[in-house]
Amino acid sequence: MIITVASGKGGTGKTTVATNLALSIEGSQYINCDVEEPNGNLFLYAEIETRRGAGIPMPVIDEERCTLCGDCAEACEFNALAVSRERVLLFSDLCHGCGVCSYVCPESGAVTERLRRLGEIEMGRAQGTSGRANDRADGSEIAYTGAHRDVGALLVTPLIKEVKKTADSERTVILDAPPGTSCPVVETLRGSDYCLLVTEPTPFGLNDLQLAVGVVRELGIPFGVILNQSDSGDAQVMDYSRQERIPVLLEIPFSRELAVAYSKGVAICEQDAGYRARFQRLFRDIQAEVAR
Amino acid sequence: MKEIVIISGKGGTGKTTLCAAFASLARDPVIADCDVDAADLHLLLPPRVLQEADFIGGRTPVIDSELCSECGECRAWCRFDAIDLDYDAGYLIDPLACEHCGLCAHVCPEEAISMQSSVNGRWFVSETAHGKLVHARLAPGEDNSGKLVTLVRREARRLAEEAGAAWILDDGPPGVGCPVTAAITGADMALIVTESTLSGIHDMQRIEALCRHFEVPAMVCINKYDINLENTRTIRDYCLGNDVPIIGEIPFSPAVRHSLVAGKSPVDIDCGAVSGIVKRMWLQIEGTDGP
Numbered sequence: 001m002i003i004t005v006a007s008g009k010g011g012t013g014k015t016t017v018a019t020n021l022a023l024s025i026e027g028s029q030y031i032n033c034d035v036e037e038p039n040g041n042l043f044l045y046a047e048i049e050t051r052r053g054a055g056i057p058m059p060v061i062d063e064e065r066c067t068l069c070g071d072c073a074e075a076c077e078f079n080a081l082a083v084s085r086e087r088v089l090l091f092s093d094l095c096h097g098c099g100v101c102s103y104v105c106p107e108s109g110a111v112t113e114r115l116r117r118l119g120e121i122e123m124g125r126a127q128g129t130s131g132r133a134n135d136r137a138d139g140s141e142i143a144y145t146g147a148h149r150d151v152g153a154l155l156v157t158p159l160i161k162e163v164k165k166t167a168d169s170e171r172t173v174i175l176d177a178p179p180g181t182s183c184p185v186v187e188t189l190r191g192s193d194y195c196l197l198v199t200e201p202t203p204f205g206l207n208d209l210q211l212a213v214g215v216v217r218e219l220g221i222p223f224g225v226i227l228n229q230s231d232s233g234d235a236q237v238m239d240y241s242r243q244e245r246i247p248v249l250l251e252i253p254f255s256r257e258l259a260v261a262y263s264k265g266v267a268i269c270e271q272d273a274g275y276r277a278r279f280q281r282l283f284r285d286i287q288a289e290v291a292r
Numbered sequence: 293m294k295e296i297v298i299i300s301g302k303g304g305t306g307k308t309t310l311c312a313a314f315a316s317l318a319r320d321p322v323i324a325d326c327d328v329d330a331a332d333l334h335l336l337l338p339p340r341v342l343q344e345a346d347f348i349g350g351r352t353p354v355i356d357s358e359l360c361s362e363c364g365e366c367r368a369w370c371r372f373d374a375i376d377l378d379y380d381a382g383y384l385i386d387p388l389a390c391e392h393c394g395l396c397a398h399v400c401p402e403e404a405i406s407m408q409s410s411v412n413g414r415w416f417v418s419e420t421a422h423g424k425l426v427h428a429r430l431a432p433g434e435d436n437s438g439k440l441v442t443l444v445r446r447e448a449r450r451l452a453e454e455a456g457a458a459w460i461l462d463d464g465p466p467g468v469g470c471p472v473t474a475a476i477t478g479a480d481m482a483l484i485v486t487e488s489t490l491s492g493i494h495d496m497q498r499i500e501a502l503c504r505h506f507e508v509p510a511m512v513c514i515n516k517y518d519i520n521l522e523n524t525r526t527i528r529d530y531c532l533g534n535d536v537p538i539i540g541e542i543p544f545s546p547a548v549r550h551s552l553v554a555g556k557s558p559v560d561i562d563c564g565a566v567s568g569i570v571k572r573m574w575l576q577i578e579g580t581d582g583p
Contacts, residue, residue, distance in 0.1 A: 008330045010303010010466035015491070036467040037301055037498070039491040077351060077394045077407070098371055098393030151501065154470045157391075157435070179303045179466050180329035183435035186388050202552050204308065208330045215432040219388070232546055234553045256519075259544075263489040263520035 008208025056097030201233030301495025339418030
């Protein structure tokens with residue numbers, strides 16, 4: 001089963017929910033899909049076993065064969081190619097690796113492709129703050145996949161695609177999504193069995209929740225809401241969820257103790273064992289929702 | 293005229309709250325909500341829309357089912373798995389998977405696929421209690437957010453020049469990606485709002501490096517600085533070592549959340565010490581020729 005933890009608004013607690021869920025249930029795999037701001041490992045302390053680069057194919061122009069006809073630049077929808085008097089220039093930040101240029105080039109072999117790195121994917125085993133996250137009665141481990149974009153690379157969607165390929169179908173996969181409702185979020189959500197939308201009881205939280213609900217509904221993925229800092233704010237998110245018949249699966253009240261633990265990189269289920277049980281119950285509720 | 297962009301890397305640190313407060317403190321600013329993906333500023337600055345228009349982000353392929361011979365070439369060539377075969381409707385483009393590259397239009401032997409301009413969102417110029425607001429809404433699942441941010445900023449600049457405004461206030465998007473790059477390039481200064489958590493520190497360092505890369509002078513505000521004083525010291529040391537001034541440290545205060553629920557910024561309603569700190573921050577920003 002694949003569960004995506006998302007939110008319209010940033011900073012509502014996606015990573016908190018995703019890491020705690022991964023730490024609380026058996027046989028889980030945490031995959032970070034927020035490749036711009038990967039913060040999951042600040043709580044999971046994974047021991048990294050493998051690292052590899054990831055990227056997309058980009059054109060390489062053979063100047064011997066290129067006749068500067070300009071067909072490639074004209075076909076490129078992203079304006080990633082320009083023809084000067086001497087050569088074809090590639091603006092690699094704009095290239096999406098679609099392959100139009102090599103397809104339309106009339107000269108055989110003038111446009112070939114080479115993989116260009118956009119970032120790195122790392123895999124390992126999560127330890128948790130206590131270093132005992134994998135010390136379980138059933139011997140199961142928490143698998144961890146992280147990803148980060150290289151400084152200067154602008155595209156994130158291909159990295160999200162790549163990092164999702166590490167999902168292990170034997171495990172309960174938890175995807176930590178980027179904030180918002182645009183392309184990278186949709187790329188994360190595609191193929192998920194369930195989506196948790198984390199929000200807070202403020203006008204911002206409600207507005208951005210409504211945007212996120214629009215996306216998840218369009219994708220046809222069942223979803224529920226988690227209300228963070230649930231005791232500080234107003235009742236609008238609860239009223240909205242009730243009206244829309246969206247289940248509110250977990251409420252996390254504000255606690256200074258947990259805020260301080262968070263600030264130090266301690267997961268709340270490790271600070272307060274009651275939360276481990278609550279996240280386990282959350283998982284059972286998700287299983288029941290998916291089965292319906 | 294000066295343009296300040298408020299950013300954070302990590303979401304939820306207080307960008308929009310501060311931007312609304314500065315809008316209240318600045319004299320007749322032009323305000324730009326550059327978080328086109330999850331715009332929230334209008335909740336604190338209720339807008340009266342004066343003008344609105346479609347945002348044409350790019351072109352998108354359209355299959356003419358009359359001309360389509362169902363050969364499957366488009367589906368075979370598409371690198372983004374964006375063409376589905378439906379046994380009733382034939383070949384269909386999945387708008388959420390499509391990257392709009394146009395390869396399908398090139399490979400189709402029947403010329404049944406054409407690239408057509410597509411509406412990816414909508415943008416608005418509005419009147420608010422504190423000045424004109426340019427804001428936008430990117431359609432869900434779209435990827436041209438950088439272009440829309442650029443459009444919002446260009447429109448804000450045009451309005452500011454027209455009115456002779458002293459300030460453009462940009463509420464930036466979260467992250468360090470394409471929309472953030474579009475929000476900071478060419479701004480006179482950036483205010484990075486961070487918080488005293490490990491995620492806050494991590495993301496502050498990334499966004500500060502991005503500002504340096506684009507030569508946008510940055511300053512920092514530490515929100516909820518008293519949640520973890522050790523982390524606050526780490527932020528201070530980092531800023532000192534990188535010549536980044538800290539212009540404000542805001543304590544955790546439930547009053548701020550109450551002001552947001554009331555739809556007010558923390559300078560429009562009494563938030564105790566926080567109101568004064570935010571006012572002093574704005575005086576510092578106004579007094580600088582850039583940090």
